[in-house]
Amino acid sequence: MKKFLYKNKIITKDLSLFFGEKQVLEKINLNIPEHKVTAIIGPSGCGKSTLLRCINRMNDLIESSHIEGNILLDGRNIYENGADVVNIRRKIGMVFQRPNPFPKSIYNNVVYGLKVKGLRDKKRNTEIVERSLKNSGLWEEVKERLNNSALALSGGQQQRLCIARALAVEPEVILMDEPTSALDPASTLKIEELMGKLKERYTIILVTHNMQQAARVSDFTGFLYLGRLIEFDETSRIFTNPKEKLTENYISGRFG
Amino acid sequence: MRFKRLDEMFGFGMLGLSALLVVLILCVIIFDISAKGLSVINWEFLSGFPREGMTKGGIFPAIVGTIFVTLITTLFSIPLGVCAAIYISEYTREGTLTGIIRAAIRNLAGVPSIVYGLFGVALFVQGFRFGTSVLSAGLTLGLLTLPWIIATSEEALRAVPQSYREGALALGATKWQSIYTNVLPHAIPGILTGSILGLSRAAGETAPILFTGVAFSLPALPGSVFDQFMALPYHLYILSTQHHAIEQVKPLAYGTALVLIVLVFVMNLTAMIFRYRLRKKFQV
Ligand SMILES: Nc1ncnc2c1ncn2[C@@H]1O[C@H](COP(=O)(O)OP(=O)(O)OP(=O)(O)O)[C@@H](O)[C@H]1O
Ligand SMILES: [Mg+2]
Numbered sequence: 001m002k003k004f005l006y007k008n009k010i011i012t013k014d015l016s017l018f019f020g021e022k023q024v025l026e027k028i029n030l031n032i033p034e035h036k037v038t039a040i041i042g043p044s045g046c047g048k049s050t051l052l053r054c055i056n057r058m059n060d061l062i063e064s065s066h067i068e069g070n071i072l073l074d075g076r077n078i079y080e081n082g083a084d085v086v087n088i089r090r091k092i093g094m095v096f097q098r099p100n101p102f103p104k105s106i107y108n109n110v111v112y113g114l115k116v117k118g119l120r121d122k123k124r125n126t127e128i129v130e131r132s133l134k135n136s137g138l139w140e141e142v143k144e145r146l147n148n149s150a151l152a153l154s155g156g157q158q159q160r161l162c163i164a165r166a167l168a169v170e171p172e173v174i175l176m177d178e179p180t181s182a183l184d185p186a187s188t189l190k191i192e193e194l195m196g197k198l199k200e201r202y203t204i205i206l207v208t209h210n211m212q213q214a215a216r217v218s219d220f221t222g223f224l225y226l227g228r229l230i231e232f233d234e235t236s237r238i239f240t241n242p243k244e245k246l247t248e249n250y251i252s253g254r255f256g
Numbered sequence: 257m258r259f260k261r262l263d264e265m266f267g268f269g270m271l272g273l274s275a276l277l278v279v280l281i282l283c284v285i286i287f288d289i290s291a292k293g294l295s296v297i298n299w300e301f302l303s304g305f306p307r308e309g310m311t312k313g314g315i316f317p318a319i320v321g322t323i324f325v326t327l328i329t330t331l332f333s334i335p336l337g338v339c340a341a342i343y344i345s346e347y348t349r350e351g352t353l354t355g356i357i358r359a360a361i362r363n364l365a366g367v368p369s370i371v372y373g374l375f376g377v378a379l380f381v382q383g384f385r386f387g388t389s390v391l392s393a394g395l396t397l398g399l400l401t402l403p404w405i406i407a408t409s410e411e412a413l414r415a416v417p418q419s420y421r422e423g424a425l426a427l428g429a430t431k432w433q434s435i436y437t438n439v440l441p442h443a444i445p446g447i448l449t450g451s452i453l454g455l456s457r458a459a460g461e462t463a464p465i466l467f468t469g470v471a472f473s474l475p476a477l478p479g480s481v482f483d484q485f486m487a488l489p490y491h492l493y494i495l496s497t498q499h500h501a502i503e504q505v506k507p508l509a510y511g512t513a514l515v516l517i518v519l520v521f522v523m524n525l526t527a528m529i530f531r532y533r534l535r536k537k538f539q540v
Contacts, residue, residue, distance in 0.1 A: 056426060061418075063349050090428035100419040102438060113427035116437070162423075169428055 006033035009173060009203040010055060015069035017050055017059065024050050026227045027069070032173075032220075037195055037204045039218035039235065041211060043250065047227045048207040049097065052175045055205065056092040057085050073173075090117070093171035097178045099158035101150035101165075106142050109150045109161055113169035128168050135198070136164035137190055156187025163194065173203045181209060192217050211251055215239050223247045289517065293510030301511060306473060310495065311505055315512055320477050321390075321485035322519065325469070326459045328394025328481060329401060334451050336398075337405030341447075344406070345413040346435055365403035370463040372400045377467045391481040393469030400464055401454040408450020412443040445531040452527035456520040462489040488516040 010032040017025040024047045032038050040048050050059065057078065059065045070077045078088050090113075101109050110129045119125060129146070133139040138160040142153070150161055159179055166174055176195075180188040195204055195217050208214050214221050215235060222232040223246070231238065231247045242248045304314030348354045376396030386392040416439045424434035458464075471484040472494060478485045495509035496502070 058422060058426065061422065061425070086428055086430050089426055094426040096419065096423070096426075098419070100417075100423045102420060102423060103442070112424070112429075112437075116424070116427065116429040116433045165427060 006036065008032060009034040009074065010205075011072040012051075012054075013070040013072065015051075015054060015071060016067070017047075017054060018066045018068075019062070020064045024227050025054070028224075028229050030222055030229055030232060032203060032205060034203050035199055035201075036219040037199050037206055037217055038220045038222065039214035040205065040207045040222050040224055041209070041214050041250070042224035044209070046224045048224055049177050051224065052094070052177050052205065052207050055173070055175055056089050056094050058094065060085065090169055091171055092173045092175060093166035093169060094175040095159070095162050095166055095177065095179050098182055099155055099162050101153070101158050101161050103149065103151055105147045106150050106153070106161060107146040110165050110168050113165060117169065129164075132164040132168040133161075135167050135194075136160045137194055138164055154187075156183045156190065159183060159187070159191065160194070163191070167198075171202065173205065174198065176204065176206045178207055178209060180213065188213075211239075211253075223250060225250070286517070289510055289513050292507060293512075293514040296507045296511035297514065301508075302515070305475075309501075310473070310499065310508070311501060315488070315491060315508075315515065317474060317477055318486040318488045318491040318512070319515065319519070321470070322459055322488045322516075324478060324485060325390050325394045325397065325465065325487060326455060328390055329397040329458050330455055332395055332398035333401045333405055333455075337402050337451070338409050338447060340402075341406045341409030341413060342435065342440075345410045346431075346439070361403045361406050365407065368463075369400060369461050370466075372396055373464040373467050375399070376464060381468055387482060388467070388469045388471075388484055389482045390469055390478050390485050393465040393485070393487075394481070396464045396468045397458040397461060400461065401451075401458045404454030404457070405447075405451045408454070409443070409447045412446025412450065413439065415446065416442045441534075445534045448530050448534070449527050452523055452530075456523040459520060459523065460489050460516060462487075462493050465490065488512060488519070492516065 008031040010030075012028050012030045015025055015028040015030075016023060028051060030051075040051060042048055053059045054067065055071060055078075059067065067079065070079060072078070073088065073091065077083070102112065104112070107129055110132055111125050114125050114128060130139065130143075133142065138157060141157060142148075142161075150158065153161060159182070163174075163179070180191050183191070192213065195206065198204060199219075206214070206218060218235045220232065221235045221238040223230045223238065223242075223244075225246055231242060231244045233243075238247065239251060242251065301314040302319070303316050305317060306315065307313030344354060344357060348357075373396060376392060376399070380386045380392035380395050381388055384392075386395075420438045420442065421434050424438040425431070429437070462470075465487055469484055470487045470490045472486075472490075474484060474486055492509055492512045495505050495512060499505050
């Protein structure tokens with residue numbers, strides 16, 4: 001794999017994943033640079049979500065899953081025996097493909113991660129809620145009705161709420177699984193702008209179906225095909241000068 | 257096209273008719289019992305003890321007994337059943353073992369209530385030496401309702417979207433935190449409804465309490481869980497089949513039946529109100 005002059009936040013080493021007998025990821029070796037947006041693209045069903053869910057150990061919940069290889073976060077294997085999964089998930093936040101606000105108030109959604117961490121200082125929590133909502137660009141729209149149900153928000157607002165919720169716990173990495181696939185162009189634009197801002201403080205991994213989006217917001221892009229990482233490079237190079245024929249076919253829209 | 261519409265109307269009509277029939281049967285039962293029993297219902301009937309060989313007086317001790325024993329049943333079976341359901345649905349891996357547990361629970365729900373009665377005698381009356389008492393009978397009824405409670409609770413837990421669990425865990429919640437704060441609140445309306453339906457069935461059972469604690473007639477109310485008690489379903493059974501002057505006490509029997517039905521109805525109503533309130537509360 002090509003070397004870049006960045007600190008790698010996350011490194012996957014020969015990562016393979018099986019659902020029962022079926023192998024979904026095959027020996028993925030991927031370096032995620034710190035404070036960058038890394039996009040994962042590839043056709044539907046190639047394993048993008050699965051890869052993302054390996055990084056915060058969300059696949060642990062799926063009983064048939066079985067994993068091989070390592071994922072290093074700051075050099076430490078998150079799959080080592082006795083790893084503190086809860087702590088790992090606090091460092092690696094996630095925004096899901098479908099907005100999934102809890103059926104609680106807006107305030108209680110954002111404060112959820114703080115409460116489960118044991119932070120009960122009301123004044124401080126309120127500050128964090130405000131800051132997180134400002135960072136996710138939702139504050140102006142909801143500041144008057146923080147105690148209303150989050151379910152009454154529009155899809156785009158819900159997704160930004162989910163981002164605020166993830167930001168509130170101060171993670172180091174944010175995983176975003178097609179965060180805009182259910183949204184209209186205006187909300188999409190807002191979230192894309194947001195990612196540009198967020199990368200100053202966080203490391204972002206973005207799964208997307210939308211090649212324009214990957215080209216617009218990411219610094220690095222990995223192309224995944226049938227569970228294998230075909231190519232990984234700076235985004236500008238992937239889209240102008242891919243080395244692999246498969247990548248070229250995919251980004252030129254010949255399949256997928 | 258014409259045929260299809262006719263088809264549909266026929267199907268719709270049949271479904272509507274079935275629903276109507278069910279409601280009708282219920283109405284007939286309630287009407288019949290009210291017509292024959294309402295005349296005896298008065299304050300003395302509700303608050304007095306039976307007198308003169310049960311031909312006069314009231315059914316107060318039977319009402320108290322039924323409420324008391326149902327309370328014991330509730331305290332025993334709801335916590336145990338809900339915990340078991342949480343364990344099965346949230347903590348075990350799907351496999352042969354959970355399959356066996358689930359099959360066992362389903363079969364337990366089909367065991368005749370008289371068998372529970374006999375089991376209660378062996379386990380609580382004799383095994384634990386609780387004697388024939390409110391406690392023994394309450395626990396026996398608890399066993400009877402457990403499969404109900406576990407099955408409905410499990411169903412309610414399953415109905416909570418996986419995204420609530422994943423969302424909570426992704427924010428750094430522990431498994432128990434995600435269940436307690438994000439799964440249980442949404443399952444509780446379903447759990448409560450199922451549980452109270454199960455309990456109201458138990459309140460009307462005769463066979464399980466027959467050998468475990470119910471008494472034909474008692475001079476006083478039960479003072480503790482180790483005393484015997486009178487109960488509405490058993491009182492009804494005696495009045496309608498075992499009494500020396502059956503014809504004479506018939507109105508009393510219907511009155512007792514009416515009180516039992518109202519009691520069960522109140523329980524179900526409570527469940528509905530609870531459910532409605534909680535729904536509203538957790539919507540925010
Ligand atoms: N829980 C599961 N059990 C079994 N197989 C699964 C499970 N989840 C995903 N898969 C399979 O793993 C493969 C990869 O799925 P994944 O969701 O990672 O694809 P994806 O690249 O995210 O697709 P999309 O772009 O449509 O979201 C698919 O073939 C899918 O059927
Ligand atoms: Mg996906």
